[in-house]
Amino acid sequence: MSIDFLKLVNQGIQQLAPYEAGKPIEELERELGIKNIVKLASNENPLGISPKVKQAMVDAIDDIHRYPDANGFEFKHKISQKFNVKPDQITLGNGSNDLLELIAHTFVNAGDEVIFSQYAFIVYPLVTKAINATPVIIPALDFGHDLKAFLDNITAKTKMVFIANPNNPTGTFLSEAQIRDFLTKLPSHIICVLDEAYTEFAHSENRVNSVALANEFDNLIVCRTLSKAYGLAGIRLGFAISHPKIADLLNRVRQPFNCNSIALAAGIAAINDLDFINQVVTNNQQGMIQYEQFFKQKNLAYIPSSGNFITLDLAQNAAPIYQKLLEQGVIVRPIAGYGLPNHLRISIGTKTENEKCINALASILG
Numbered sequence: 001m002s003i004d005f006l007k008l009v010n011q012g013i014q015q016l017a018p019y020e021a022g023k024p025i026e027e028l029e030r031e032l033g034i035k036n037i038v039k040l041a042s043n044e045n046p047l048g049i050s051p052k053v054k055q056a057m058v059d060a061i062d063d064i065h066r067y068p069d070a071n072g073f074e075f076k077h078k079i080s081q082k083f084n085v086k087p088d089q090i091t092l093g094n095g096s097n098d099l100l101e102l103i104a105h106t107f108v109n110a111g112d113e114v115i116f117s118q119y120a121f122i123v124y125p126l127v128t129k130a131i132n133a134t135p136v137i138i139p140a141l142d143f144g145h146d147l148k149a150f151l152d153n154i155t156a157k158t159k160m161v162f163i164a165n166p167n168n169p170t171g172t173f174l175s176e177a178q179i180r181d182f183l184t185k186l187p188s189h190i191i192c193v194l195d196e197a198y199t200e201f202a203h204s205e206n207r208v209n210s211v212a213l214a215n216e217f218d219n220l221i222v223c224r225t226l227s228k229a230y231g232l233a234g235i236r237l238g239f240a241i242s243h244p245k246i247a248d249l250l251n252r253v254r255q256p257f258n259c260n261s262i263a264l265a266a267g268i269a270a271i272n273d274l275d276f277i278n279q280v281v282t283n284n285q286q287g288m289i290q291y292e293q294f295f296k297q298k299n300l301a302y303i304p305s306s307g308n309f310i311t312l313d314l315a316q317n318a319a320p321i322y323q324k325l326l327e328q329g330v331i332v333r334p335i336a337g338y339g340l341p342n343h344l345r346i347s348i349g350t351k352t353e354n355e356k357c358i359n360a361l362a363s364i365l366g
C-alpha cells in the first residue's frame with residue numbers, strides 16, 4: 001500500500017520544491033574527506049560575532065528554563081531607540097524569513113497576486129505558492145528590479161509586492177528616490193514588503209532611509225535581519241518596522257514565542273554594537289575589491305554588488321566549476337535554481353578566505 005501524500009497537501013504546497021541551502025562544511029568534509037574548507041555560500045558573516053554578543057548569550061542560558069519574553073520588550077525598546085520608531089511599530093521574527101511568511105500569511109488570500117522580480121529571493125515564490133496565491137514575476141532590468149513594470153502589472157487581484165534591496169542573489173540596488181517614486185504610485189491597499197537583509201553593506205552615501213519611508217507610507221513594511229551584518233544567522237532573529245496597525249495584525253498571527261530568549265539577549269547586545277558592524281562593513285568593502293580586481297584581471301563578467309556577496313558570470317554552465325571548487329575545499333553557491341545557471345554567487349569572506357577562493361578559481365579557469 002502506498003499513499004500519494006503529495007495529492008493530500010493543499011494545492012499551493014503541491015507546487016513547492018525544497019529550499020536548497022548552501023552546502024554545510026561538515027557535509028563536504030564527510031563527502032571528500034578534506035579539511036580547511038572555506039564556505040562562501042550563504043552570505044554568512046566571516047568575522048563571526050562580537051564578544052559582547054557572545055557573553056550576552058552565555059549569560060542568557062541561566063534563565064533558559066523560563067519562556068522568552070513573548071513581546072520582546074527590551075529588544076523592541078533598543079530597536080525603537082536606534083531607528084527612532086515606536087515599539088508598537090515593531091514585529092519580531094525568527095529570522096526575517098519568518099516575517100516574510102508571516103506577512104504573506106496575514107495579508108494574502110488564495111488567488112491573490114503577489115508581485116516580485118525575476119532573480120528575487122527564493123523565499124518570495126515559496127511563501128506565495130504555499131498560500132495558494134499567484135506569483136507575478138517581473139522580468140529583471142539589469143539583474144535588478146524594474147519597478148515601472150511592477151506598477152504596469154498591478155491588477156485588481158494584486159495584494160502584495162516584495163522588493164529586496166540590495167537584492168539577493170544579484171546584489172543590485174535601488175535608490176531612495178526610486179523606491180519613493182514607486183511607493184508614491186503604488187495603490188495604498190497593496191502591501192509593499194521591503195526586505196533589507198543587506199542594507200548595512202550598501203554604500204553609506206546611497207543608503208535608503210527606509211524607516212522614514214515606513215513612517216510616510218502606511219502600506220510599507222521594512223524587514224531587517226541580524227543574520228548578515230550582525231553575524232547571527234544561527235540564532236534566527238529579525239524584525240519588521242511598519243505602521244502600528246500592521247504590526248498589531250502581524251503580532252496576532254505571530255507565534256508568541258517565535259524568538260527564543262538567547263536570540264533576544266543576542267539582539268539586545270548586538271543592535272548598538274556599531275564598532276563590530278563597522279569592522280564587518282570594512283572587511284566586506286576590502287573583500288569586494290579583491291574579487292573585482294581578480295575578475296577584471298581575468299576578464300570575467302560579474303554583477304556589481306551592494307551586498308556581502310558577488311555574483312560571477314562564467315558564460316558557461318557553472319555546475320562543473322562549482323564541483324571543482326568543492327574539490328579544492330571552496331563552497332560557493334550555484335544559482336541555477338534562480339534561473340542563473342551560468343552564474344555563481346560568492347559570499348565575501350576574510351582576506352585569506354577570499355584568496356583561497358580566488359586561487360582555486362584561477363587554477364580551474366586557467
Ligand SMILES: *Cc1c(COP(=O)(O)O)cnc(C)c1O
Binds near residue numbers: 095167226227228
Ligand atoms: C539572507 C536573507 C534574508 C534573511 O534571512 P533570515 O531569515 O533573517 O536569516 C532575508 N532576505 C534576503 C533577501 C536574504 O538574502
